[in-house]
Amino acid sequence: MKAFTDLEKKEYHNIWVVAEVLSGEIQTVTYELLGVARTLANLKKSEVWVVVMGYNLEEKLKSFFEYGADVVILVDNPVLFGFIDELEAKTIKRLITKYKPEVVICGATSRGRALIPRVAVMTYSGLTADCTGLSIDSENGDLLQTRPAFGGNIMATIRSSHHRPQMATIRPRVMRLPSPDFGRTGRIVKEKVYFGDTKKIKRIISIFHDTETAVNLADAQIIISGGRGMKGPKGFNLLKKFAEKVGGAAVGASRAAVDAGWISYAHQIGQTGQTVQTKVYIACGISGQIQHLVGMQSCDLIIAIDQNPNTPMMQIADIAVVGDVFEIIPEIIKEITTL
Numbered sequence: 089m090k091a092f093t094d095l096e097k098k099e100y101h102n103i104w105v106v107a108e109v110l111s112g113e114i115q116t117v118t119y120e121l122l123g124v125a126r127t128l129a130n131l132k133k134s135e136v137w138v139v140v141m142g143y144n145l146e147e148k149l150k151s152f153f154e155y156g157a158d159v160v161i162l163v164d165n166p167v168l169f170g171f172i173d174e175l176e177a178k179t180i181k182r183l184i185t186k187y188k189p190e191v192v193i194c195g196a197t198s199r200g201r202a203l204i205p206r207v208a209v210m211t212y213s214g215l216t217a218d219c220t221g222l223s224i225d226s227e228n229g230d231l232l233q234t235r236p237a238f239g240g241n242i243m244a245t246i247r248s249s250h251h252r253p254q255m256a257t258i259r260p261r262v263m264r265l266p267s268p269d270f271g272r273t274g275r276i277v278k279e280k281v282y283f284g285d286t287k288k289i290k291r292i293i294s295i296f297h298d299t300e301t302a303v304n305l306a307d308a309q310i311i312i313s314g315g316r317g318m319k320g321p322k323g324f325n326l327l328k329k330f331a332e333k334v335g336g337a338a339v340g341a342s343r344a345a346v347d348a349g350w351i352s353y354a355h356q357i358g359q360t361g362q363t364v365q366t367k368v369y370i371a372c373g374i375s376g377q378i379q380h381l382v383g384m385q386s387c388d389l390i391i392a393i394d395q396n397p398n399t400p401m402m403q404i405a406d407i408a409v410v411g412d413v414f415e416i417i418p419e420i421i422k423e424i425t426t427l
């Protein structure tokens with residue numbers, strides 16, 4: 089397909105967020121995306137629109153406005169309870185053709201990853217997956233999409249200059265959840281699901297969590313995380329004891345520790361593990377390579393314990409404790425016990 093002319097590009101306006109709806113519930117990542125969409129829209133002096141597809145969602149639309157949306161496009165139909173990627177993709181494609189958004193962003197969730205590449209293909213648009221940052225080029229208004237590349241060794245900033253819309257996905261907990269502005273309102277546009285020639289071939293009717301992956305890193309307020317510096321499974325037992333003493337803390341790990349078999353993959357944080365955004369992140373014997381940092385650098389307070397003061401983790405930490413984890417952690421546990 090030939091590149092858009094400047095005139096054609098000018099027909100595209102506004103920043104769209106595709107809402108993440110699972111089993112009839114709006115997922116938090118939608119509000120995180122609304123925060124970044126609001127920032128982009130303010131820079132472009134345009135609007136934030138949300139496309140929400142599902143069933144019986146009318147009652148829940150208020151929250152989109154409170155988190156920064158100006159317009160909600162509601163596609164409400166019983167057939168959309170569950171998820172049929174072909175159907176949703178065709179519907180979004182139709183909406184894009186009708187309303188011409190300049191940017192479309194979506195959660196890099198299982199659903200988003202199944203849905204949005206289809207839409208990108210249908211609209212001949214560029215798509216950057218798993219972005220960790222989005223901004224606007226002040227010179228030509230392009231969306232600048234930043235993500236780790238080449239195994240996380242560099243951060244690449246990608247632009248889709250020749251087509252519209254520009255599309256990106258972002259993992260949950262990468263962007264900060266904005267504060268809601270209660271009482272903020274906006275406009276609702278109702279649209280119909282587009283069936284085209286789609287046959288009803290599949291639908292997700294239930295979602296299972298297996299116990300192995302049910303480590304509650306996402307909801308924890310505090311994560312105590314260990315790396316190669318913990319030396320082995322015994323080191324991780326020490327971290328589990330530390331987490332118990334702190335109360336309500338979860339144990340995370342670097343890939344080096346997971347690859348060594350000291351703890352299961354469900355605990356891994358980073359580019360190929362989970363992304364977390366906790367109040368406190370305590371890194372114990374983790375050097376902080378970029379592939380790890382991209383999974384935790386948005387945590388509010390980062391505490392690092394390492395014998396080497398010059399590691400990337402020690403440099404980004406709010407509190408850097410230099411020393412041996414096997415001396416420092418037992419001391420902290422002792423202090424907590426005597427409190």
Ligand SMILES: Cc1cc2nc3c(=O)[nH]c(=O)nc-3n(C[C@H](O)[C@H](O)[C@H](O)COP(=O)(O)OP(=O)(O)OC[C@H]3O[C@@H](n4cnc5c(N)ncnc54)[C@H](O)[C@@H]3O)c2cc1C
Pocket residue numbers: 239240314315316317318341342343344345356357358359360361362372373374375376377378379380383393394395396399411412413414
């Ligand atoms: C494609 C790709 C994807 C990746 N994805 C991830 C990912 O998702 N998550 C991830 O974590 N990594 C990932 N990695 C691996 C990453 O590059 C690093 O190799 C890994 O994070 C290093 O783990 P570490 O910090 O535990 O180990 P190291 O880098 O070896 O650091 C160990 C640290 O422990 C300290 N230490 C040692 N002994 C003690 C002691 N007794 N007391 C105090 N400190 C001590 C050392 O000074 C050092 O700073 C990925 C790599 C690639 C190529």
